[in-house]
Amino acid sequence: xxxxxxxxxxxxxxxxxxxxxxxxxxxxxxxxxxxxxxxxxxxxxxxxxxxxxxxxxxxxxxxxxxxxxxxxxxxxxxxxxxxxxxxxxxxxxxxxxxxxxxxxxxxxxxxxxxxxxxxxxxxxxxxxxxxxxxxxxxxxxxxxxxxxxxxxxxxxxxxxxxxxxxxxxxxxxxxxxxxxxxxxxxxxxxxxxxxxxxxxxxxxxxxxxxxxxxxxxxxxxxxxxxxxxxxxxxxxxxxxxxxxxxxxxxxxxxxxxxxxxxxxxxxxxxxxxxxxxxxxxxxxxxxxxxxxxxxxxxxxxxxxxxxxxxxxxxxxxxxxxxxxx
Numbered sequence: 001x002x003x004x005x006x007x008x009x010x011x012x013x014x015x016x017x018x019x020x021x022x023x024x025x026x027x028x029x030x031x032x033x034x035x036x037x038x039x040x041x042x043x044x045x046x047x048x049x050x051x052x053x054x055x056x057x058x059x060x061x062x063x064x065x066x067x068x069x070x071x072x073x074x075x076x077x078x079x080x081x082x083x084x085x086x087x088x089x090x091x092x093x094x095x096x097x098x099x100x101x102x103x104x105x106x107x108x109x110x111x112x113x114x115x116x117x118x119x120x121x122x123x124x125x126x127x128x129x130x131x132x133x134x135x136x137x138x139x140x141x142x143x144x145x146x147x148x149x150x151x152x153x154x155x156x157x158x159x160x161x162x163x164x165x166x167x168x169x170x171x172x173x174x175x176x177x178x179x180x181x182x183x184x185x186x187x188x189x190x191x192x193x194x195x196x197x198x199x200x201x202x203x204x205x206x207x208x209x210x211x212x213x214x215x216x217x218x219x220x221x222x223x224x225x226x227x228x229x230x231x232x233x234x235x236x237x238x239x240x241x242x243x244x245x246x247x248x249x250x251x252x253x254x255x256x257x258x259x260x261x262x263x264x265x266x267x268x269x270x271x272x273x274x275x276x277x278x279x280x281x282x283x284x285x286x287x288x289x290x291x292x293x294x295x296x297x298x299x300x301x302x303x304x305x306x307x308x309x310x311x312x313x314x315x316x317x318x319x320x321x322x323x324x325x
Contacts, residue, residue, distance in 0.1 A: 038290020170200025
């Protein structure tokens, strides 16, 4: 039964990705970073690590020096799926601004291709979708920062004896506000706004064919608010973060998350829900959990996304290299 569910999910994802404009570029919506995914994706207002090139490029100015991050999907069930994200962000520390580059890939392997006669062509075909983000951000005033990510997209899908695929590109743009700088009554509050896929297109074509058609990825407005407070727990310097986001995609999705750091140990949880229950593959709320550890400049993040159909685990390794002085 579990294997059947996995096949059904994969089939739905493929159909949506190839034939439904509503779900064009769906792999871009999964999210990155085990820390952010452990908070269910409530991260546009938090936006304080290297993965913010995805969640809200306006938050890149929070990074000091150089920060690198990665994410790897841990194999779950029998589905031959792979999801990785690698990125690096560099804050020049001067008026030039902050630069980032990221690579995202989702793939499914061991796919059987059968011809019109029902004969097996191959049982090892692979679907692959790739995105490269080139990002830039800088402070506009002492309380607001703005950033942009330019995306380059490429995907391949096996089909019969041919292969179909796409190339494309897009733009995300975001801002982050530190509301403390407006008034001390708002100490600890941050607001993030990210317009994802402000302009994103995918040009599809069959290999060795002149047939080309274009899909436009629907824009998504992501708005997030976060509250951060430093405290002392058992005489250890600690921090509490509470966050909530809302997306306009798929007629509305919402995310809530909380995170507690006690020294170099972090734990978190979050909930993702659908405002319009008729739009999602999974109609129930999705609950996420996660934990982290930091050691000098290295960190490890883990998250478990309790999707009802197929739970998924993610592992991230990060590095922070602050400038001296």
